Amino acid sequence: MSDKKFLNPTPILDQLEKGPWPSFVKGFKEYAEKSKKPILRGLIDQLEYSYKTKTGYWKGGTVGVVGYGSGVISRFSMVADKIPEAREFHTVRVQPTPGFHYNTKELRKLCDAWEEHGSGIMTMHGQTGNLQFVGITEKEVQPFFDKVNEQGWDLGGAGAATRTGNSCVGPARCEMACYDTLETMFQVMGHYVDQIHRPEYPYKMKFKFSGCPNDCNNSIQRSDIATIGIWKDKIAIDQAEVKNYIQKLSKDYLVNHVAMKCPTKAIEFKGDSMIIDDSNCVRCMHCLNVMTKALSIGKQRGVTLLMGGKGHLKVGNMLGSMVVPFFKMETQEDLDNYIKLLDRIINWWADSALDHERIGETIERVGMQEFLEAAGLQPSLDMVSHPRDNPFFKAEY
Amino acid sequence: MSDKKFLNPTPILDQLEKGPWPSFVKGFKEYAEKSKKPILRGLIDQLEYSYKTKTGYWKGGTVGVVGYGSGVISRFSMVADKIPEAREFHTVRVQPTPGFHYNTKELRKLCDAWEEHGSGIMTMHGQTGNLQFVGITEKEVQPFFDKVNEQGWDLGGAGAATRTGNSCVGPARCEMACYDTLETMFQVMGHYVDQIHRPEYPYKMKFKFSGCPNDCNNSIQRSDIATIGIWKDKIAIDQAEVKNYIQKLSKDYLVNHVAMKCPTKAIEFKGDSMIIDDSNCVRCMHCLNVMTKALSIGKQRGVTLLMGGKGHLKVGNMLGSMVVPFFKMETQEDLDNYIKLLDRIINWWADSALDHERIGETIERVGMQEFLEAAGLQPSLDMVSHPRDNPFFKAEY
């Protein structure tokens, strides 16, 4: 901050230094003034130019590390003639720890390596979950990778590959977690490490792991394979705590905001106690969310598997839909079996999909029936909102 | 019934003579024994044969009356070698009165003509609404038609034509009727008489008229053009009668079965009185249906136009959807304007549709936006359950 002269004037961007929310412009500028990295000055100049002309100036290319087909997103400036300092500005995607947990020692080491080899800008985290190191030249990519790989980190996915996984904080700090999202992500992504590094699929394949149907990981909307924790038995009720809630919030409040908002009206308040018709409960989480002290998830735990979530290209936004209502997930054996199931499903997709077709689109194209058969899954009413409303099917005869 | 010998034995059909519901077999047999019509014996023999072999034996052809391209459905027997008496067995479709109202004089005259020229079997009524005279030979068709036409009747539609209309009992005997379904059907179908008699459209075009959203005419599901009565202002409440209902049914009943079942929760019971938030009422009819004595439809009346209802070929069952939320329908001028609107819409369809494509399918293919523009209709939120959830559109720039 001492020598303001390192950076060129950026009157438009400067306007984003003000205001109460943390300013990326301020962050960039401060670090640039301190580090005096030309690549950073180049970035800031180009960004100012983008803000002025309302146009982006990056184009793609191919940059990578030895042996990997993905993990680096390469960018070359289209205005390098005007602003040469950020001519190259690649991003290195690094798989984060599950639940984004860090100790400061390892994180500082990452910062040091990045300061040495790159721009010093990092995205914590990308929307898919990667720890993204933004702004590096081609020649620095391999040395940077080698350093972080030695620290125990590995690159994430890009292109037609398995992508970096993402898990909610789960059992680490959440009483709703029905399975170990961290360990499951760790092992599942470990199993697919080859598919992350070498894109060989028809298109991208994303995994997200949410410990319960609150889906803090947006898995239904944003991942091809959504693994969501769930329980089979009853919600545990602590009636003494129910009483406390009645005292604190009033019975009317609980009737209007818990019972009435239960999607299947499975809840009744009788006198001072709460009755849940568990056979009618659809595990929406709402009552547990409101009455955290009185209610807890059941003991018979596992996951439900939803598939097909993704953005709108080309078929309109797709939300994942249930293909396995319940899969026990308590032991290592359960997890091994789950991975076997995923393999079966993904192999089917890899064989059946058209180019650039994500698994939800493939299932939509061939029909859920055919998919279930191919994956060896039992059809069940849990997979549908309602049975079919048209007669266009050919049953056995 | 005296001389059982006219008919051949029909052991299978005979089983349908028993049971409490009116038996068509009994009806046919009795009339056959009395009338001794060979065509009827032929029909009954063929029907017995169908029941035995679980197979139908009619095939189509072309039979009609002079000047008309539709109105007669021709049938020739495929087993005329075995059962020659019903070799020809055509059906004459006659447009009924709106609301299916008859006086016995005219109805008896129809029976007499039919007895003279045909089998004596009639369908009261076909699912589209026709008074169907079932079973006649080609040579009798014209004489029969001339006779009924002289009595004031005309043929109904078939094929790629405007079809026979259908209206609910409406203002004739229903307090819910928001417009004159009978007169409207009378005039609209009158306007399209040419299109009923001479199929010139891409495909069939059905009209149904229901006096209110109870839709006793199944217009949303079963017609291309559904004209449904509706009001714009407030539901009239007779609070004295509300009190009576509370006394008779209990307030709990009304809360649970009226207020709670109101789709938008627009109803509140306060003390002895009932409050309706009319700006939130979606005119579903439920409260009016339950509390007929206390509630009545508003005074500012008209119709809402839904389009596109039809069976599942080829696109899956289609329910009509709202294209005109409110069209005043009180005067003859209103009705004339309504017919003009229908003309505009139908002409657009006739020009734009592919072969065998009903209007709902055409709208689906070109998009509601394009249809609205072509028909000169204003887009409105009433036409949708929700705005679009995908970004695939090109607005003006």
Next chain:
Amino acid sequence: MSTTTYERKWKTVESGVRNYKDSLHPVIKKNYGKWKYHERPRPGVLKHVGESGDEIFTVRAGTHRQVTVDTVRFLCDLADKYADGYLRFTVRNNVEFMTPKWANVEPLIKELESNGHPVGGTGNSISAVAHTQGWIHCDIPATDASGVNKSMMDSLFEDFVKEEMPNRVRLSTSCCEINCGGQADLAVIVQHTRPPRINHEILGSICEMPKAVARCPVAAIRPTVVNGKASLMVVEEKCVVCGACFGACPAMEINHPEHSKLAIWVGGKHSNSRTKPTNMKLVAHGLPNNPPHWPEVNKVVKKILMTYKSDAKDWERMGEWIDRIGWKKFFEKTELPFDRWMIDSYRHARVSLNKSAHVRF
């Protein structure tokens, strides 16, 4: 019957819908559009009261729809005797007599019932089945609709003459997959299971081939040459056995005495009352086409309707009841098996999938 050489004397008047005004009962004419409210004094009878204070009683009775002139004349006799010479029919093929005289109601009911026309079908009853032509007249049926209808109503008779269902119940039955009977709370419809056999002998001479090809919803029909003659073939893996081609081309024989089965659909609703109209959904298929009583079908029909009757709340239509309890419970309670064919695979299949973690155990 008339003479063989017919000389036309009448010049056609394209008169369209017949003028209906002389078909309206005078009390109706007087109170036209000015009715105030109605009540149901008993099953099968409506009482409408006009703003004028006038009352009219309606007696509703079942018919066989496929009637004869003699039946119609009998109904005319009753109308003359009890209803001032007027009668009407409903969209569900029931007949209605209207009289301003309460005293006429009971004798009329008696006479109807003793002649086999049950009085009922009003309010929360099971009204008559909307049905179709079947083997009596249509050229493409795989079963008979009048017979299915008769066997259904025989089995459900008590609930036509009483008002003990949760809400009104609408049934339909159709004799081929095209479903002219329309959707309903519960519908019994032909469901084919086997692609059409092609009668190549006659196809070329009786079918407009491009029309048949165009009719197929899944583009499964292709031109081919058989014994040197142009004909059509069906790509069997694609074919969804809908039978649409048969309507356009009778040489594409979809019907089969054994392999054309019956399916049951529930939850169709047309009224806007409370919930929006809904399409019905498949809940049973592969049921044998077993005339003249279709016992396998009627067993399932009755089971579904009686489960609904005992389980649903007042005013809940079939589909609304199922929405509340969930499809899983519906299948449990009705003891029907759910199978993969019931999962939609057609154009908008996505809409029917469970795009959530909501699940019942």
Next chain:
Amino acid sequence: MSTTTYERKWKTVESGVRNYKDSLHPVIKKNYGKWKYHERPRPGVLKHVGESGDEIFTVRAGTHRQVTVDTVRFLCDLADKYADGYLRFTVRNNVEFMTPKWANVEPLIKELESNGHPVGGTGNSISAVAHTQGWIHCDIPATDASGVNKSMMDSLFEDFVKEEMPNRVRLSTSCCEINCGGQADLAVIVQHTRPPRINHEILGSICEMPKAVARCPVAAIRPTVVNGKASLMVVEEKCVVCGACFGACPAMEINHPEHSKLAIWVGGKHSNSRTKPTNMKLVAHGLPNNPPHWPEVNKVVKKILMTYKSDAKDWERMGEWIDRIGWKKFFEKTELPFDRWMIDSYRHARVSLNKSAHVRF
């Protein structure tokens, strides 16, 4: 930076996800999977209580997501000082510090806030915007996501640090129509209005033509020849200006400083709480792309969120609130114009139509 000729000494270990066990706070390790309940002592702070009776307090604070190593180091300093050397990030780019000591909470908050990291984003607040790369890194953006994000959060700041919304509010913003930011209660996304201009000069050399053709959702791209060279053309009537082709072929220039606009979408929901997850819906479009403050966009964003804030009931998410009041009232209350572009015209458009006579006047 390192030397120009780099000699590799390290042999790659395809280690996948880093082992996380040494990244967990000891109290977390001890109570792993054995938490009992949580409370929120104040906005931005969570208290989780284990079955063991152990407590852990979480302090959540906003970051700029596009941080620098210095910011990360600063956060590490705080973690060392107050949280035993551990920290984590949330899926919405907030940072979280966990400590078993309640006494650490207030000083930590103070230090965060005085260094520009607002504490909040918990419970029924507006949490940080999920956003994307924008002009900082992506090759196809029409706007900058970090800037839109900053301007949105500046304007909504009070509702990040307080818990006064009806329920938690999730926002996102994306720098092109592809929407890497995902769906949300409210999303601001680029919406193009003009078909791509084709840069025929470079197309042949930089694009794999079949890939570009295949990318179009409406098959609007066709091969053509320009100046004797193979190139591509766009059938403009078909084109729905999605920009998907630009991702595959940079010569199909979809971006435009004026004609690439911003659109606002509402009602996306991912949780299964109460209602099933839902896609968000279009409620405003054609808003100018106006850096660095996007005032026109933020005015609408604020109007919508404040209307929701004052009108919705406890626990109602944006989409649930709109479901209750109806879309008509939503547009009325937010004073937004509804236009024909908001009526769906894409593949499943039918699903969004009002297939009923339900109507509000």
